[in-house]
Amino acid sequence: MIGALTTLLSCQLVGEVLVRALHLPVPGPVLGMVVLLTALVLRGREMPPALGATADALLGHLGLLFVPAGVGVVLYLPLLARNWAPISLVVVAGTLLTIAATGRLAQALLRRLG
């Protein structure tokens, strides 16, 4: 488990360094995900069981990890209250329309090509 955590943190660190060195517009952890995926694909064998178990443990409660940042909404309550109409419409209708449109498009393309 410590070995697997070290792998995850090392990939994140490589991601953070690359993002800064190459001035990439993505966050370090997202690039870290690409680094880990590339390493696994190049290695080309079964997933190391410890890495699989540690990733499953972290991702099993992925929602929890968004809670501290989510509570930060309290800082913007006045700003949100002043612009509540466009914000709530865009957040609710915009997000749900995007989900429907992306899902329909992906399903149609997968049927035809995939």
Place this chain on the structure above:
Amino acid sequence: MSDLSEIWVYLARAPLAALTATLLAWLGALRLQRALGRHPLANPVLLAVALLAGGLLLSGIDYRAYFEGAQFVHFLLGPATVALAVPLYRQWHQVRRSALVAAVSIVSGGAFAVAAGTGLALGLGAAPEVTASLAPRSVTTPVAMGIAERIGGLPSLTAAVVICSGVVGAALGPAVLDLARVRDWRARGLAMGTAAHGVGTARALSVNATAGAFSGLAMGLNALATALLLPLLWRLLAGG
């Protein structure tokens, strides 16, 4: 009395209390979700945030003081994002087979998210800085904040609407996909990750492994595509 206030000062300041409260709120939210029969609106992220935000507002504790403790949970978001490579690799043969379709769907979906958000905001007469803050709302928070800053939005407002969009997508997205008769798990995952980033991916992972893998892929690729294209298009449209 002075003992009590001393204890209160300790609890309000030390990281231990904020960390414990965050975990308790999460466990409470999971229980509440079960008690409400897993109703789509009973999203555990939404419930836990509401519990803690209510607690902070009632007790008058500053968010920054709370975050001092909660940052230990927040920190794990980095390695957890890296760990999304694991479900992706488990589904690798499937992902590789539909890589082109996935990329086209994600980029189109990301463009649709920006266009729909901007159109609705302009239609309602939102101020330009509010419109610019809403445009990047479907990508993961740090990327969205960076984009908002570049196109004249308010990064702090963007952070709030990104989280809200994620929670709305995670809570209601599966029902919308049922209504739209999207039954392919790959397509469902792509839709959740494109529109509702990590919070949607958390929901997708808890429902189906294939959907979770494609959702993580969509979150990453949409962040990249939106970060590269949105500021460019914004400048073209605003300048022209």
